Amino acid sequence: MSADSLRIALVGNPNSGKTALFNQLTGGRQKVANYAGVTVERKEGRFTAPSGRVMQVLDLPGTYSFDAASPDEQITRDVLEGNYPGEAAPDLIICVADATNLRLHLRFVLEVKRLGRPVVLALNMMDAARHRGIVIDVPELQHRLGVPVVETIAVKRGGVGALVTRVDGELPEASPALPDDPASRASLHDEVRALMAATVTMPRATARIDDALDRWMLHPIVGLLTLAVVMFLVFQAVYASGKPMSDLIGNGFAWLGGYCATVLPDGPIRDLVINGLFGGLGTVLGFLPVILVLFFFILMLEESGYLPRAAFLLDRLMVSVGLTGRSFIPLLSSFACAIPGIMGTRSITDPRDRLATILVAPLMTCSARLPVYALLIGAFIPARRVFGLFNLQGVVLFALYVAGIVGAMAVGWVIKRIRRDKSEHALLMELPSYRLPRVRDVAIGLWERGTVFLKRLTGVILALTVLMWCISTFPKPPAGAIGPAINYSFAGYLGRFLQHIFAPLGFNWQITLSLIPAFAARETAVATLATVYAVSGDAQNGGLAHALAGNFPLATALSLLVWFAFAPQCMSTLAVIRRETNSWRNVVISFSYMFAVAYAASFITFQVARLFS
Amino acid sequence: MWLATCTECEKRIQCEPFLFRSVTTVRLSDLPKGACAVVERVEDAHANDLIAQRLRDLGFVAGERVRLVARGPVGADPLLIQIGSTRFALRRAEAARVTVQEDVA
Numbered sequence: 001m002s003a004d005s006l007r008i009a010l011v012g013n014p015n016s017g018k019t020a021l022f023n024q025l026t027g028g029r030q031k032v033a034n035y036a037g038v039t040v041e042r043k044e045g046r047f048t049a050p051s052g053r054v055m056q057v058l059d060l061p062g063t064y065s066f067d068a069a070s071p072d073e074q075i076t077r078d079v080l081e082g083n084y085p086g087e088a089a090p091d092l093i094i095c096v097a098d099a100t101n102l103r104l105h106l107r108f109v110l111e112v113k114r115l116g117r118p119v120v121l122a123l124n125m126m127d128a129a130r131h132r133g134i135v136i137d138v139p140e141l142q143h144r145l146g147v148p149v150v151e152t153i154a155v156k157r158g159g160v161g162a163l164v165t166r167v168d169g170e171l172p173e174a175s176p177a178l179p180d181d182p183a184s185r186a187s188l189h190d191e192v193r194a195l196m197a198a199t200v201t202m203p204r205a206t207a208r209i210d211d212a213l214d215r216w217m218l219h220p221i222v223g224l225l226t227l228a229v230v231m232f233l234v235f236q237a238v239y240a241s242g243k244p245m246s247d248l249i250g251n252g253f254a255w256l257g258g259y260c261a262t263v264l265p266d267g268p269i270r271d272l273v274i275n276g277l278f279g280g281l282g283t284v285l286g287f288l289p290v291i292l293v294l295f296f297f298i299l300m301l302e303e304s305g306y307l308p309r310a311a312f313l314l315d316r317l318m319v320s321v322g323l324t325g326r327s328f329i330p331l332l333s334s335f336a337c338a339i340p341g342i343m344g345t346r347s348i349t350d351p352r353d354r355l356a357t358i359l360v361a362p363l364m365t366c367s368a369r370l371p372v373y374a375l376l377i378g379a380f381i382p383a384r385r386v387f388g389l390f391n392l393q394g395v396v397l398f399a400l401y402v403a404g405i406v407g408a409m410a411v412g413w414v415i416k417r418i419r420r421d422k423s424e425h426a427l428l429m430e431l432p433s434y435r436l437p438r439v440r441d442v443a444i445g446l447w448e449r450g451t452v453f454l455k456r457l458t459g460v461i462l463a464l465t466v467l468m469w470c471i472s473t474f475p476k477p478p479a480g481a482i483g484p485a486i487n488y489s490f491a492g493y494l495g496r497f498l499q500h501i502f503a504p505l506g507f508n509w510q511i512t513l514s515l516i517p518a519f520a521a522r523e524t525a526v527a528t529l530a531t532v533y534a535v536s537g538d539a540q541n542g543g544l545a546h547a548l549a550g551n552f553p554l555a556t557a558l559s560l561l562v563w564f565a566f567a568p569q570c571m572s573t574l575a576v577i578r579r580e581t582n583s584w585r586n587v588v589i590s591f592s593y594m595f596a597v598a599y600a601a602s603f604i605t606f607q608v609a610r611l612f613s
Numbered sequence: 614m615w616l617a618t619c620t621e622c623e624k625r626i627q628c629e630p631f632l633f634r635s636v637t638t639v640r641l642s643d644l645p646k647g648a649c650a651v652v653e654r655v656e657d658a659h660a661n662d663l664i665a666q667r668l669r670d671l672g673f674v675a676g677e678r679v680r681l682v683a684r685g686p687v688g689a690d691p692l693l694i695q696i697g698s699t700r701f702a703l704r705r706a707e708a709a710r711v712t713v714q715e716d717v718a
Contacts, residue, residue, distance in 0.1 A: 103697035220686035
C-alpha cells in the first residue's frame with residue numbers, strides 16, 4: 001500500500017444497496033473481472049477523497065453469512081481476512097446495511113465485526129427508512145456496536161458525502177477478533193435483538209406499498225397474467241427495437257465492405273476484408289443491440305425487485321424439470337438470443353442450477369433460426385388452412401418452437417436424473433422491497449455487460465468467422481471449373497465427406513455443406529444454400545425456395561427444420577458457455593448432447609416422413 | 614382471555630393468559646395462508662444440513678415471529694414467509710424444517 005492510497009472492501013447482505021453505493025462512490029471508473037478459476041465477479045473501482053488520497057474500492061459479492069456454502073461467500077471471507085491469494089487484505093471494511101431491514105442485516109454486521117478488522121457501518125436507504133417512519137438512534141447504535149456508523153442514501157447524488165468524509169478521516173480502531181464457533185454464532189441473534197430493542201423503532205414491519213403490490217403480483221391468477229404481459233411487452237420491445245438495430249449494423253458493415261471493394265485491388269485480400277472481416281464483424285456486432293435491449297429490460301426487472309417475484313411464481317414448474325424459478329428469465333431471453341440468456345444466468349446463485357440452465361438455454365428457438373425456418377417452411381409447407389382456422393405454415397413454425405421447449409424440459413429432466421449430486425439445493429430467496437430503478441445503476445450495468453461481450457467474445461468469434469471464411473474460399477476452383485467456387489474449397493470437401501454421416505437424415509451434400517458456415521451464424525445457411533444452388537439475385541426471395549423445392553423432398557426439409565431446432569449452433573453460443581462456466585468440458589458436453597439430440601430427432605423425422613410420402 | 618395485536622400482521626388476535634395459551638405446534642409448511650406463528654426450532658433434515666444452518670442464519674431462531682404471506686400458484690409451492698421485515702421464498706421442503714407454534718384465534 002502506498003502512503004496515500006487506501007484499500008477499502010465493500011461488503012453487505014444481498015439487497016442492501018451495496019452495488020448502488022459502489023456505483024455512487026466510484027462512478028463509471030470500475031474494472032470487472034473474475035476471480036481466478038471461478039465465475040464469481042470481482043469488481044474494483046477507485047475515487048479520490050477530498051484530502052487527495054486515492055481510495056481503491058473492492059465490491060465483494062452480497063453475503064448473508066460467513067457460514068459459506070457458496071463460492072461467493074468463501075471468497076468474501078477469504079478476501080476480508082487477507083487469505084485470498086494475490087489479494088492484499090483491505091485496510092478498511094465498509095459494511096453496508098439496509099436501514100429498513102436491520103433485523104436481518106445487523107447479524108452480518110456483527111459477523112464482520114468479529115473478524116477483528118477496522119469496520120465502518122453504512123446505514124443505507126435512510127431515505128426509505130425515514131419515509132416509513134423508522135427511527136434509528138445512530139449515536140446509541142454506534143456506541144453499542146463499537147464501530148463508526150454513517151447514514152447513506154446510495155441512490156441520491158451527494159447521499160454518500162458523510163461516508164466519504166468518515167473514510168477519509170482516521171482509520172477506526174478494529175474490534176478484537178473473536179473465534180467463530182456454533183455457540184457464539186447462536187448468540188449473534190440475541191445480540192441483534194438487544195440492539196434492535198435499544199436503537200430502532202419501527203411503526204410497521206413492512207412497507208405498505210410492498211404488501212399491496214405483492215398481494216397482486218404474487219396472486220395465483222393476477223400474478224401469472226401480469227408476468228405474461230410483462231414478458232410479452234419485453235419481447236415486443238426486443239423485436240421492435242433490437243432487431244432493426246441489428247439489421248442496421250449488419251447492413252452498415254455490408255456497405256463498408258462494398259466500399260472497400262471499390263478501393264482495394266482484386267484478389268484474396270479484398271475477399272477476406274469484405275467477406276471475412278466485415279461479414280464477421282457485422283455478425284458479431286449485430287448481436288449487440290439485441291443483447292443490450294434485452295439486458296436493459298432484465299436490469300429494469302432486477303433493479304425494481306420484480307425478478308425474484310417472477311422466480312417465485314414459476315419455481316415449482318421449473319423445479320419439475322430440474323431447473324429453478326430463477327432459470328425462467330435467462331431461458332426466456334434465449335428466445336431472442338442464447339448469448340444474453342447464458343450471460344443472464346449469473347442471477348442464479350446456485351452453481352448446479354446455473355449449469356443446468358446454461359445447458360438447456362441454446363434449445364430455446366433464437367431469432368437467428370427464423371430466416372432458415374422461414375425459407376424452408378415457405379418452400380415446402382403449403383399455405384393451406386387446417387381445421388379451417390390455422391395456417392399450416394404457422395402451425396409448423398409453432399411446432400418448432402414447442403419442440404425447443406419440450407426438448408429443453410426433457411434435457412433438464414434427464415440432467416436431474418443422471419447428475420451425481422442429487423442433494424437438495426435450496427431456493428431460500430429473499431424478495432426485496434420494490435424500488436424505482438435508477439438510471440445510473442441501469443446504465444452502468446448495461447455498460448458492463450456490453451463491454452464483457454465485446455472484449456471477451458469479439459476476438460474469439462471474429463477469429464472463427466475468418467477461419468470459416470478461409471475454409472469456404474480456399475483452395476480456389478481450378479481454371480475453367482464450372483459450378484460455384486465453394487464446391488472446390490475445403491468446406492466443399494468437408495461437406496462431401498460429412499455427407500456420409502448426414503445421409504441417414506436425408507441431407508444431400510449441398511445441405512451438409514451449408515451446415516458448416518451455419519456454425520458461425522445459423523442464418524448464413526440460407527446464403528450458402530443460395531451459393532451452392534447457384535441462385536442468382538436475392539436469396540431471400542422466391543428463387544431459392546423454388547430451387548430447393550425442386551432439389552430435395554419434403555422429408556429432407558422437415559428433417560432439416562428439426563435439425564436446426566436442436567443442433568449445436570452457433571459457435572458464439574459455445575464461446576459464451578466457455579466464458580461463463582470457465583470450462584471447456586461444459587462446451588464439449590453442450591456440443592455433444594445437442595448433436596446427439598439433433599441427429600436422433602432428424603433421423604426419426606426423416607425416416608417417418610419418408611414412410612408417409 | 615384478552616385481545617392483543619399481532620406485531621407482524623397487525624390483526625387483532627385472541628390471546629389467552631400465558632399458562633393456558635392454546636398453541637399448536639406445526640411445521641411452517643403446514644401453516645394456512647396469512648397465519649402468524651412463533652418459531653420453535655429448525656430441525657436438521659440430515660447430518661450437516663446446510664439448508665437448516667442457512668435458515669438459522671437468516672433469523673429462523675426460537676421466539677421469532679413469522680407469517681405466511683403467500684403461496685406459489687402451482688401446488689402451493691414455494692411459500693413466502695415474512696420474518697421481521699424480510700420476506701423469503703422457501704420451498705415446502707425447506708419450510709418443513711421449521712417447527713412453529715401457531716396462534717390459535
